[in-house]
Amino acid sequence: MDKSFHSVRKQFVKSVLRESQVDKDPLLQLELWLTDAINSECPEPTAMVLSTAGIDLKPSSRVVLMKDLDVQGITFFTNYESRKGQQLRDNPHASLVFFWPRLERQVRIEGTVSKVTEEESDAYFASRPEASQISAIISPQSREIPSREWLEKRWQSAVGSKQSAVETHIYVSVGSRQLAAGSRPSNWGGYRLVPDYFEFWQGRAERLHDRLIYQPDESGWRIFRLAP
Template structure:
């Protein structure tokens, strides 16, 4: 299938250095609010790229659950493929594709586990079905049928009937600590605006990149 003719012009206002906050987290918050206000479907959906010891890159979509000056947090099973890759190579990249606004944000940096208290606080806020699902799924492992999952769900519902669902020891959060953040604004004729924040010993250095 030849799809080389699929294209559209990015009709949007430009992005200048004076438009940017000196801090990339505050700039991200500004754009995140723009995406949410514009009705972008799941603005907290982000592509998470990792690579294990063999160097093979891997990619999937996860949900951002918290961000602040320390970094960007998501949650998963500590036995999942992404977790095993982060154990081998604790660095990752994130991509927020807010295409409805002709924008994307790229983030790179080291990854660390969040504290148990942070994981517990978030886990307690999840719907009960999602809490039980965390106990049921050995994420990324092969299984012979969906029926086995449903059987395990029924078992866990009986086990935790009438009480709180505790935080599994094999489930929790990771924080991507930003070292490089890029804000991309689509412009006509593919002459896009790109600004990159680089963390230095003296703070954040901002530079314009060619499209």
Template sequence: MEIKNNSAQRSEALAKLRREYLHKGLDESELDADPFVQFRHWLDEAIAAPFLEPTAMTLATATKDGKPSARVVLLKKVDDRGFVFFTNYESRKGEELSENPNASLLFYWDALERQVRIEGTIERVSKEESKAYFDERPFASRIAATISQQSRVVRSREELEKKFDELAMRYKGEIVPLPSFWGGFRVLPGLFEFWQGRENRLHDRFRYSRGAHGWRIERLSP
């Protein structure tokens, strides 16, 4: 559908954009009792599908008085405890997570008509874990992470490039040390929700909540 330039026509056109979700449904009998196993099934299918960034997830954080913010980060590891991503600990998200340890993750895989919501608390991964991942990154990414004061105002692109070139020269052929302000966070989930689009907007939604005796699964109204 063509989206018009005029703003009234554009909002009308946006409101009319509509498609049916016909991929396939999700039945309770197909769900794994363990939400991490269920997540891995869906992640494997997303990786096999033609997405550019199947591991991209929206991370929502909040200040201590509950003012939210969101941005995309890449999932780098899922283990039995949680979901790991890497970032600058002094960035806006890093600061919000140090004053408020609650976080939410969101995956949206449109070609599969699937969404996964994850909510939990956060911990920093160990220095060793951060270092192991940092050392695996390409040289230029290690230099960029080191010179970037992520989320701070920067005077110009030239200033960034100059810092990058200087540090790249300094560490040429050498090991770039892990910066003290850079590393991983692990989201420890207390809640998952798996959403599968269905026809007539009667979507399938299953929530897993962590209780004293394991995970409880409930179907939610679309």
């Protein structure tokens, strides 16, 4: 094996994380760190790794974009029939990881996932650019497809149908489905993770990193430190 990876290492020296500094509410602390990531122009600051496991208990991970953060939890949007959608149907327990290398920070979150309301999914779908809406409609996410050309043809024909639908104010035809122009397909929408565990990680010099955990207790959240 090529050993050159062994020398890839850097010192983490950007900041510190103290119990006295952090918000008592982990969702507010997450909002603070997300704001720092956005203000520091971290690439894709809202990107997070979502890990799920279905009935076979084999974990699988992929990046999704966080689209909402509030007292209820953390929301992302996807295809309900995708691999992650099927796994979440079988097992709602999931984890999320944010990593902002520029800030030398990681946040790990665990919790239970459920679908957001139809109204929330409709509202977010309607806010997306039309090209993204069409892609969500025509892409059978996570299914095997014959070719790139097959996908592009499907997209083009949906664009054509949509244009004529707009002219005649009627419907978009996608595959065997008929969709009201601009409407969200029922297999696409949001999920919300309601967290029951947070870890805020700040890289420190000599690998003596800061790790603060939040776990629910009677008074709200218990905050404690783990060894790095």
